[in-house]
Each structure stands twice: as C-alpha cells, then as structure tokens.
Amino acid sequence: MATELRARRDISVVAFLDDNPELHGATLNGIQVCAPTRLDRLIAARRIERVILAMPALSEPGRGGLLRRLAELGVEVDYLSTFPEAAIDRSDQPLAPDTLLGRPAMDGSLPLGGDAYRARSVLITGAGGTIGSELCRQIVQCGPAKLVLLDLSEAALYRITTDLRPLAETFGVELVSVLGSVMDAPHMASILSRHGVEVVLHAAAYKHVPIVEENARVGLANNALGTAVVARAARAAGVARFVLVSSDKAVRPGSLMGASKRFAELAVQDLAAREGATLFSIVRFGNVLGSSGSVVPLFQGQIARGGPVTLTDERATRYFMTIPEAARLVLTAGALAEGGELFVLDMGAPVRIGELARQMIRGAGYSVRDAAHPDGDIEIRVIGLRPGEKLHEELMVRTGAQLTAHPKIIRVHEDHLSELEMAAALRDLRNAVECGADTAAIDVVRRTVRDYAPQGHQNDATALRLVHPCYPGE
Numbered sequence: 081m082a083t084e085l086r087a088r089r090d091i092s093v094v095a096f097l098d099d100n101p102e103l104h105g106a107t108l109n110g111i112q113v114c115a116p117t118r119l120d121r122l123i124a125a126r127r128i129e130r131v132i133l134a135m136p137a138l139s140e141p142g143r144g145g146l147l148r149r150l151a152e153l154g155v156e157v158d159y160l161s162t163f164p165e166a167a168i169d170r171s172d173q174p175l176a177p178d179t180l181l182g183r184p185a186m187d188g189s190l191p192l193g194g195d196a197y198r199a200r201s202v203l204i205t206g207a208g209g210t211i212g213s214e215l216c217r218q219i220v221q222c223g224p225a226k227l228v229l230l231d232l233s234e235a236a237l238y239r240i241t242t243d244l245r246p247l248a249e250t251f252g253v254e255l256v257s258v259l260g261s262v263m264d265a266p267h268m269a270s271i272l273s274r275h276g277v278e279v280v281l282h283a284a285a286y287k288h289v290p291i292v293e294e295n296a297r298v299g300l301a302n303n304a305l306g307t308a309v310v311a312r313a314a315r316a317a318g319v320a321r322f323v324l325v326s327s328d329k330a331v332r333p334g335s336l337m338g339a340s341k342r343f344a345e346l347a348v349q350d351l352a353a354r355e356g357a358t359l360f361s362i363v364r365f366g367n368v369l370g371s372s373g374s375v376v377p378l379f380q381g382q383i384a385r386g387g388p389v390t391l392t393d394e395r396a397t398r399y400f401m402t403i404p405e406a407a408r409l410v411l412t413a414g415a416l417a418e419g420g421e422l423f424v425l426d427m428g429a430p431v432r433i434g435e436l437a438r439q440m441i442r443g444a445g446y447s448v449r450d451a452a453h454p455d456g457d458i459e460i461r462v463i464g465l466r467p468g469e470k471l472h473e474e475l476m477v478r479t480g481a482q483l484t485a486h487p488k489i490i491r492v493h494e495d496h497l498s499e500l501e502m503a504a505a506l507r508d509l510r511n512a513v514e515c516g517a518d519t520a521a522i523d524v525v526r527r528t529v530r531d532y533a534p535q536g537h538q539n540d541a542t543a544l545r546l547v548h549p550c551y552p553g554e
Contacts, residue, residue: 196415206284208236262306303340323414361417366399
C-alpha cells in the first residue's frame, strides 16, 4: 500500500507505526517504523495530516477506541476498508478468509457476553499463544478492571504484554504479566488470590499432534494434569467463571494430544458436577487459520519457496475458523454458561485440505503442477498422515445438541466419569508422570478416555481389545 501511495503526487508517506518493539527504528523502502507512542511528536514534526489504519482484524470496540485517540490528535483517519481503491493494489493480497473457509467470515463484534468480563479481574493462561493472545486483545475491549497474563514462555509473554499495552491504556485496563506453569499448584493459588481473579480462561496447552505424540509424558502432564490444577485452584478460590478452551481432536481422539484434551474436559466436567460457586464450562472448536503449526502458514511458506506443498492425504478434511472468530465465540460461550456446559462452535462445513492447497497456490498467482499440467509452477506432494492424525475430525459424539442464544454456539451432552473414577485417574496419571514413565502415562489415558483409538488401531479389533477398556463384549 505504501508503494502505491508513494506513486501519487498528492500523498507523502512519512512513517509506519507498529506495536512490535523489535521493529522500531527499522526502515522499509526508506520509511522508518516508529512506536505508536511517538505519534503526537511525529504529527508535530512532520506535519502529518492523515493516518491510515491497516488493521482489518480489529473489532469494532477496538477500532472505536483508536479512532477516538487519533481524533484527539487532530488528524484525519482512514480505515483500510474505506480507503479509495485506486490507492491500493490488491493483486498480490492473500486469499480472503471467506475463500479459505468456504463461508462468510463472522461479524467482528461481540454481541453477547461483554458484561461477564467488564470491571472484573480476568486470568488468561497461555496468554502468549495464538488463541490466548487473541482472547487478550478482545477481552481488553470488554473493559475488565485487571487482565492477568500467564505464560510459560518469557518471549511470548513479553510480546503479548508489549502488544497489549497501548490498547489497555486506551480502555483503562490494568495489565499484569506472570511467568509460570499451570502445573505449579501453589503458584496458581497465589495468582488467583493475589489478583482477586474472578474469571479464568484456560487456553494453555501443547497442541501440535506429532510433537505431543513424541513427548507423551510431558504433553499429557501439561494438558491433562495442568488443566486439573488450574480448575481445582479456581474452585478453591471461589472464581466466578472457568472456561476451558478445548479442541475437536478431543472427540474420539486418534492422537495423544486429542486424548489429553478429552482427559482435561473430563476433569472439568467432574468439577462442574459438584456443588460450588464456580461456573465451569468447556468450549470446543477446530483449527484456526494462521495459528502456529496450522496448514495455512505452512502452505504459505512452501509456496513462497517454490514448493512442493506437502499434503498428508487428498481425502483429509478439517474444520476452520479465523483466529478472531474463535476467540470471540469462546468469550461469548463463556459468558452464556450457567454451569457444566460443553459448547461446540458451529464452524460450517469441513474444508478439504487438498482443495485448500490448490486455492492458495492459485491465489498466490501460480499454477499447480501435476500429471495433467506438467508445466505448472508448484507441485503438491502427498506425504501420508503423521502419527496420531485422522482423515476427518469431529466436533461432537452424542446426539441431542441444543441451540443457545448465539446461532454459532451449540450445547452438547457427553458422558463423563464419576467423582471416584476421576480422582483415581488423576492419581494414576500423576504417579505415572512423577515416575517418568511414558508408557504408564499413556496406559492411564487409554483407561480413562474410553473413545481413544490410537491411529493405526481404529480398524484393528485385536488392538482395540488391548487399549480400549469398554470394547464391546469385554
């Protein structure tokens, strides 16, 4: 956009503004990247008359706050979507979310539930991750009194804190950054007490299927036991709401990652069934476009390098949402909860990954190279499913789904364990993890998550008898 604008005689591009401190002082085509905090000085020194907001994912409340802030500085403000088309060359822009999703993207506002977070103290675990960071950005715009950011990664925590600070100042939100693990029970209890936390959004998890498959004990400990630690600490502290961010891979899981998320769901369902002041709920959804490790950035990188684009299986399908859509609906579902709900987000029809790859190649201006088109630009190479991956993901197991006040949020009913069964499962998993035994930890998960069928065993009756305690006839 800057290149196109510089070609016009009536416009002079003075600077880029970006919240990322790592970019400050850098130059792009001779234009300096500056911190937003310098804008008032830039306006005075360079006689700036217009600011263009190129932030299409920003929600309406966030946009309104920035517009008010800029208006106070006496400059004209244009939003990218309303800027004259002649000033922007869109020929090399990435495909729109509507194209990749196969459906229209959802509206950018949070129509329901903002009051559940307003003037509250909110803790977000995994705050530096893909979903966690977007939850932070959106919840700031709801006006909580305090937002506590927890992450195990110092770098991720620094990035999201720095990114959020200008927005938090606009909405008058106190930011608190806490480094630590969800496995640390005393630390979690201290955080909840010290900051008077009233709402917990638990997004911390290891989510990459092949990595958890190869690091079973660590993945199961973090995802399953970590969730139990945070949820129990929330209950003991009298937190008003606890929302577990879950995954469609928890449904009839074929991977340890999926099984660990189902184990986490069972732990939360167990607490929800007991008497207490905390409203527990679970929100389950599929893949998000552009998240760490998802196919979209993977394909983008492969296309940029000239291919090949690697595809696990031509038949593979996945459910997709944009990152803002998923975070918005998680917040809405958490606010709708009355206790014990397992919510599933309506993600539309599943997308064929092979067709997604072809769309992205064509959208980047290239052609697909295959047997019918040997002179094409980019090859698609099928490499086979990785350990734990399934051809098709599901969002729910049982029938009897119920509509909620939001058309994209569905309430489902699924079986859960008794209090004694869950206590025994947590004890056994904790013992296996402390003994350092991957095999023992996996065995506990196999006994606990009754629908868990490791990839390669789904159609093997003998193997199912070995790993599935509820196999018919046993």
